[in-house]
Amino acid sequence: MSTLIAFADNDGPQPRKQGYVTSTDGFDLRYAIFRSPVRPNKGSIVLLHGRNECIEKYLETVADLMDLGFDVCTFDWRGQGRSTRFFADHKRGHVDDFGQYVADLDQVFTEAFLAESRSPYFIVAHSMGALVALAAAPVMNNRIDRMVLSAPLLGLSPDWPAPGLLSVLTRGLCFFGLGMVYAGPGPRGFAALELATNRLTTDPVRFARNQAILDPEKGLGLGAATVGWLRAAIRAIGHVHSHEHMARVHIPTLMVVAGADRVVSIGAIEHYARSIRAGTLITITGARHELMQEADVFREQFLAAVEAFLPGSDG
Numbered sequence: 001m002s003t004l005i006a007f008a009d010n011d012g013p014q015p016r017k018q019g020y021v022t023s024t025d026g027f028d029l030r031y032a033i034f035r036s037p038v039r040p041n042k043g044s045i046v047l048l049h050g051r052n053e054c055i056e057k058y059l060e061t062v063a064d065l066m067d068l069g070f071d072v073c074t075f076d077w078r079g080q081g082r083s084t085r086f087f088a089d090h091k092r093g094h095v096d097d098f099g100q101y102v103a104d105l106d107q108v109f110t111e112a113f114l115a116e117s118r119s120p121y122f123i124v125a126h127s128m129g130a131l132v133a134l135a136a137a138p139v140m141n142n143r144i145d146r147m148v149l150s151a152p153l154l155g156l157s158p159d160w161p162a163p164g165l166l167s168v169l170t171r172g173l174c175f176f177g178l179g180m181v182y183a184g185p186g187p188r189g190f191a192a193l194e195l196a197t198n199r200l201t202t203d204p205v206r207f208a209r210n211q212a213i214l215d216p217e218k219g220l221g222l223g224a225a226t227v228g229w230l231r232a233a234i235r236a237i238g239h240v241h242s243h244e245h246m247a248r249v250h251i252p253t254l255m256v257v258a259g260a261d262r263v264v265s266i267g268a269i270e271h272y273a274r275s276i277r278a279g280t281l282i283t284i285t286g287a288r289h290e291l292m293q294e295a296d297v298f299r300e301q302f303l304a305a306v307e308a309f310l311p312g313s314d315g
Contacts, residue, residue: 003030003082005056005220007213009205012059013066017116020083021075021108025100027084030055031075031108033116034062038069042310044117046109046144047074048129050153050290051229052093052189052222054081056213060206061292065124068307073113077129078104080222091187091216091223092180098236101132106139122310123147123251126292127264128233130255134240134272138248147253148306150291151261154237155268163234170231179231184224191215199262201288203295210293241272252278254309256302258294259285280309 003018015032022028032055036042045065047058054076062072076083078101079094086094095101113121121144125133130152133140137147160166173179185192190200191214195207214221225233239245255273257266266283273281282305284291287298294302 004032004059005082005213005218007056007209009209010056010059010213013063017112019112021111023078023100023104023107027078027104029075029078029084029104029108030082031073031112033113034066034072034074035117036066036069036071038067040069041071041118042069043120043122043145044071044073044113045310046105046113046121046123047072048105048123048125048133049074049077049081050127050129051225052080052214053126053129054213054220056081056220057210058292064303065306068303070122070310071117073109073117075104075108075112077101077132081220087180089187090219091189092182093189093222093225094180094229095232096228097232098132098135098239102136102139105132105136109140109143120145124150124306125152126150127153127289131233131236131240134249134253135236135245137251137253138245141248141250144251146310147251148309149253149255150302151258151264151289152255152269152272153233153264154240154272155265157262157265159262166230167234170227170234173227174231179228180226182224183227183230187216187223189214189216189221189223191217191221199288200290201293201295202298203293206293206295246272246276249276250278252280254280254282254305256291256305257281257283258287258289258291258298259283260287261289263289
């Protein structure tokens with residue numbers, strides 16, 4: 001039985017294998033593996049979502065990557081999609097520590113992806129997922145050949161409060177037991193946004209489709225992140241920026257900047273790409289944060305970058 005939820009205008013390929021992996025601390029993590037019919041096969045892409053995303057949101061992208069000759073392996077992070085949530089209030093986007101995401105990636109990769117997909121393995125990751133990929137890179141060095149990171153969460157845009165102030169505020173709120181409260185506008189999250197003012201995409205069709213998929217009332221979407229999630233993200237950003245950690249990132253990595261991004265820091269991405277051993281950077285001018293959900297004129301540039309950067313196998 002399929003674990004994928006059907007939505008209008010969101011047709012996509014059916015997984016070859018799907019199910020759940022149970023984490024060591026009891027979270028059920030939903031995964032899906034899609035097998036490309038294209039020959040020769042180029043290997044497998046591990047597709048890592050951002051915050052408040054799920055497998056259903058990426059079916060169009062999965063189909064495109066399959067057309068390029070890649071198998072696609074993907075899963076819902078703990079606390080979102082159809083993986084186990086943290087609270088009875090399923091709308092609160094939370095995680096205690098980004099190390100939990102890293103552990104989940106390692107476990108799902110080992111227990112599900114290795115058995116059902118074809119090597120070599122690559123990562124394509126967006127935003128929060130890209131931050132997790134970088135955090136996990138030292139332990140994935142011998143398993144992942146290359147990574148493409150879309151608008152990685154390596155710092156927040158200048159529209160947010162100053163990083164130092166935000167760190168102090170979130171630390172203080174967590175100290176006083178307020179880590180579970182919403183850090184943003186509340187329980188509706190993305191579903192409450194309007195196309196004209198959203199910072200994620202300029203594409204009206206994909207925007208409307210994703211709003212339907214991520215409506216928290218329909219069971220897949222989240223509301224705003226909690227203060228605890230934001231605190232965990234700030235700590236993870238600091239961790240991957242340490243000189244010791246950057247020196248251990250050996251996987252050739254392409255970072256793709258959305259030129260009109262107002263969610264993450266463009267400057268932080270540029271600095272990171274220059275600082276790691278095998279970093280490369282391109283900018284897609286005019287694109288908003290969600291490159292894989294953007295208008296075709298931007299999205300096609302991203303897919304072309306993926307195809308050019310990820311080498312294929314000999315079959």
